[in-house]
Amino acid sequence: MDPISLLISQVLRASQPGTIAQINRIESPIVRIRPAQGGDSPAAVGVELGLGDTILTRDRGRTEVLFRNGVGVRLGGNAQLVLQPQNRLNLRAGEMITWVMPGKSLPLSITTPLATAAIRGTTVYVEYLPKGQIRFFAWEGRVSVIPTDGSPPLTLTTGEEVVLTPGQPTPPIRRMSVAEWQKHRQTARFLRSFPQPLPTQPLIDRLLPGEVP
Known part of the structure; x- marks a missing residue:
């Protein structure tokens, strides 16, 4: 798509009713948008997103998306995220930190092939690992992890994680131990990969493993 056509499409898209989120930051230009109607286009800060849209990153591409309801997400490289109805985010690849702005307590679910992470006013990290494994990590608050194989749900609290493997119990x-947690808060690659800290970073810095706000 030539630059003029791209600009026109972005302006028209920003004026569409029913948009639910906006690209707030791009840390690498390798980020694309696939509208629900099909066809990819380069992402740009300020572009509005609607239900059914897909955000794609490649290589080291990273982006931050803010939703009108107070939810925020940061996507790492080689990620694929589909925006779905009823506060559902379908993460199909890559890694993502998701948070709800302090003071809000709306329900949100992150779906993957192995489990759904359900949060309410929480910060959670979800990551696809090699061999099809998926990691769920609670940065602060409570996260309910509901396996798709019918296993009982798990409840993670601050500093806790579970790694699910296809076909395995x-x-x-x-x-995490307190020492591991304190080190992880300072050195976690993805947590610190954006210039601005998360809005929930003060909570993360204050809590210890197992604590909730």
Whole structure:
């Protein structure tokens, strides 16, 4: 798409009713939008997003998306996220931090092939690992992880994680030690990969493993 056509399409898209989110930051230009109607186009800060749209990143591409309801997400490289109805985000590849703005308590679910992470006023990290594994990590608050194989739901709290493997029983929840947690808060690659801290960073810095706000 030539630059003029791209600009026109973005202006028209920004004026469409029913948009639910906006590209707030792009840390690498390798980010694209696939509208529900089909056809990819380069993303740009300020572009509005609607239900059914897909956000795609490649290589080291990273982007931040803010929703009108107070939800925020940061996507890492080689990620694919589909915006779905009823506060559902379908993460199909890559890694993502999701948060709800402090003071809000709306329900949100992140769907993957192995489990759904349900949160309410929480910060959660979801990551696709090699061999089809998926990691769920609670940065702060409570996260309900509901396996798709019918296994009982798990509840993660601050500093806890579970790594699910296709075809394998659900493993126990792992809680970080205080020392590991304190180091992880300072060195976690994706948490610190954007210039601005998360809006929930003060909560993350204040809490210890197992605590909730």
